[in-house]
Amino acid sequence: MQEGETVRIQTEDATECRTICRVSGELDAYTAPDLRDTLDELVAEDKCWIVADLTELTYLDSTGLGILVGTAKKCRQAGGDLAVACARKNLLRIFQISGTQEILNVLPDEEAATARLEELNEARSDGSSEEGT
Numbered sequence: 001m002q003e004g005e006t007v008r009i010q011t012e013d014a015t016e017c018r019t020i021c022r023v024s025g026e027l028d029a030y031t032a033p034d035l036r037d038t039l040d041e042l043v044a045e046d047k048c049w050i051v052a053d054l055t056e057l058t059y060l061d062s063t064g065l066g067i068l069v070g071t072a073k074k075c076r077q078a079g080g081d082l083a084v085a086c087a088r089k090n091l092l093r094i095f096q097i098s099g100t101q102e103i104l105n106v107l108p109d110e111e112a113a114t115a116r117l118e119e120l121n122e123a124r125s126d127g128s129s130e131e132g133t
Contacts, residue, residue: 024056027064048080083113
């Protein structure tokens, strides 16, 4: 890690209820609160279907991982979900070792993560309409 490395966070509303949050740089104990604040704000604004695009992220520690897991829980409580786009082997290893790959819906790119959220949204919509009949 280079001294002074920062995290860059950019959000984009893909649809009324789905937001892409692109994160690049290094996500550690010093930079992770910025991501937490951004993701918490999205959920508070009822943008609870979030793709966390980590394809340009170079480093992730347990603080950043904890924020992603916490955000996934908040999204689900709000009726949405979180999917992570990530293809870097060093980061994928962290998701595998921690057992969070399925919990966080980790997929190789933004397109696949978006498709996963659409599947989950449709499944939940089908499930709620069946419960009402």
